[in-house]
Amino acid sequence: MLIRSRNRHSIGENDVTPESVYLSRRTFLGGVAGIGLAASLPRAALAGPDYDDVTKAKGPEWFEAHLSDTRWNAVTAEEKITPFDDATHYNNFYEFGSNKSDPARYAGQLNTVPWSVTIDGEVGKPGQYALENLITPSRFEERIYRLRCVEAWSMVIPWLGIPLADVIKRAEPTGKAKYVRFETLEHPKQMPGQASRFGLIEWPYREGLRMDEAMHPLAFLAVGMYGRVLPNQNGAPLRLVVPWKYGFKSIKSIVRISLVESQPETSWHMLAPDEYGFYANVNPDVDHPRWSQATERRLPNSLFNPNVIDTQPFNGYAEDVAGLYQGMDLRKFY
Ligand code: MTE
Numbered sequence: 001m002l003i004r005s006r007n008r009h010s011i012g013e014n015d016v017t018p019e020s021v022y023l024s025r026r027t028f029l030g031g032v033a034g035i036g037l038a039a040s041l042p043r044a045a046l047a048g049p050d051y052d053d054v055t056k057a058k059g060p061e062w063f064e065a066h067l068s069d070t071r072w073n074a075v076t077a078e079e080k081i082t083p084f085d086d087a088t089h090y091n092n093f094y095e096f097g098s099n100k101s102d103p104a105r106y107a108g109q110l111n112t113v114p115w116s117v118t119i120d121g122e123v124g125k126p127g128q129y130a131l132e133n134l135i136t137p138s139r140f141e142e143r144i145y146r147l148r149c150v151e152a153w154s155m156v157i158p159w160l161g162i163p164l165a166d167v168i169k170r171a172e173p174t175g176k177a178k179y180v181r182f183e184t185l186e187h188p189k190q191m192p193g194q195a196s197r198f199g200l201i202e203w204p205y206r207e208g209l210r211m212d213e214a215m216h217p218l219a220f221l222a223v224g225m226y227g228r229v230l231p232n233q234n235g236a237p238l239r240l241v242v243p244w245k246y247g248f249k250s251i252k253s254i255v256r257i258s259l260v261e262s263q264p265e266t267s268w269h270m271l272a273p274d275e276y277g278f279y280a281n282v283n284p285d286v287d288h289p290r291w292s293q294a295t296e297r298r299l300p301n302s303l304f305n306p307n308v309i310d311t312q313p314f315n316g317y318a319e320d321v322a323g324l325y326q327g328m329d330l331r332k333f334y
Contacts, residue, residue: 051158051226054084059229060113060237062132066140067224070160074141075218077316079298081144082155084226086300091233092149093252094201095184095191102193103233110190110253112237121181121258124172131237135223137170138162142227143220145243147250148282148315154296159241160224165215167257173211177259180214182207182240182251201267207240207251208264208278212324218243218317221254244317246280277334281325282315286334 058064093103115131140160148154168180184205188195194203213219220241223230230236235252242249248268258264268276275289284294293311301307314321325333 051081051084054226054228056228057231059224060132062136063223063229066136067160067227070140070142072142074143076144077146077156079146079156081158082299087155087157087225088231088233090153090299092151092247093193093233093235094199095193095203095205095253096233097193097196106192107232107236109192110185110187110232110236112232112253115237115255117238117254118256119167119171119258120256121260122174122177123259124174125170131223134167135162135221135238138166140224141220143218143222143241143243145218145220145241146315147241147243147247148296148311150246150248150276150280150288150293152291152293152296152311153299154309154311155299158226159220159222160227160230161220161222161241163217164219164221164240165217167221168214168259171257171259173259176261178211179260179263180209180211181256181258181260181264182254183256183258184251185253185255200271202270204255205251205267206265206270207249208266209242209249210263210324211259213242213321216321216324218320244281244314244321246276246282248276249280279325279330279333281321281330281334282311283313283330283334284311285313286331 059067089104090100091103092100093107096103096106116128117131117134118126118128119134120126139162141162142158142160144156144158146154147157164180184203185191186194186204188203193199209219220243222235222239222241223237225231225234230239235250235254238254239252240250240254249266263278266276266278269278282293287293295308296311298307298309312318
């Protein structure tokens with residue numbers, strides 16, 4: 001984010017699509033429209049994605065029980081899945097420090113069981129919900145999404161969770177609900193980055209979406225990844241995933257979801273409004289003041305294989321989401 005990174009402008013080669021993770025966009029649209037998705041999957045996709053080597057650390061009992069009813073490969077990206085080791089050792093989670101390796105080193109201190117989430121604001125059913133009660137009324141889905149950070153690196157991650165819209169609908173939004181505001185846990189004892197005198201962020205970390213963005217079928221609440229419970233450094237036990245926006249919108253370790261009438265304050269926007277907008281849609285045509293957004297470094301990469309690829313509008317999800325922003329000047333609403 002505010003930390004400068006260099007050496008990302010050399011040209012690399014795109015990953016080749018393995019057949020086992022390829023699914024057409026049409027299949028996704030069929031799925032979200034409620035058509036029997038598994039039936040429309042190509043056989044290769046049903047064989048499952050290529051991360052069988054991942055150690056399946058056990059989650060809480062409710063998570064493991066619910067896992068057997070997962071709709072695998074509900075949405076896929078066309079590219080190769082990022083190795084688990086990279087996705088869990090190159091992280092942004094400032095509550096645990098500002099180095100990419102800090103979250104893996106320190107997030108083990110965070111106690112994620114039991115966990116509850118407060119739902120409040122413009123809803124008919126406010127309350128404090130145990131995580132399992134919030135999640136288990138819906139079936140788990142696997143969503144293989146591209147994740148594009150504003151720092152111009154990217155990954156492809158198989159998330160496990162449920163559509164955000166399910167949770168919002170169950171809370172019964174009132175007519176005044178125009179935005180959704182999210183908040184991360186504040187606990188300086190378990191999150192050493194929050195206790196640091198050198199921290200930039202005003203805690204708790206906050207994020208927000210417009211109501212129609214939050215209700216979009218691609219907006220997702222993850223409780224797992226790579227077929228297992230979410231590791232702490234990736235935002236356990238509950239994180240947002242909004243694949244068409246820069247990664248900072250995908251807030252981790254959520255404890256509060258509020259439906260509100262006006263656009264909420266969000267952490268990075270509060271810190272540097274001219275650098276980080278509220279919308280933060282991935283846009284190769286609008287550069288960050290300090291670095292280009294035209295390309296991205298796809299992890300894993302190295303000095304010899306920089307693996308730089310072109311960034312796609314809306315991170316490749318334009319066909320699904322561009323309509324949400326019709327008539328808006330995306331240079332102004334960055
Ligand atoms: N959520 C919280 N609470 N704190 C953070 O520092 N970092 C964001 C986002 N969610 C962050 C957060 C940023 S900048 C990115 S790019 C993604 O998490 C990174 O997710 P990952 O570490 O799982 O790849």
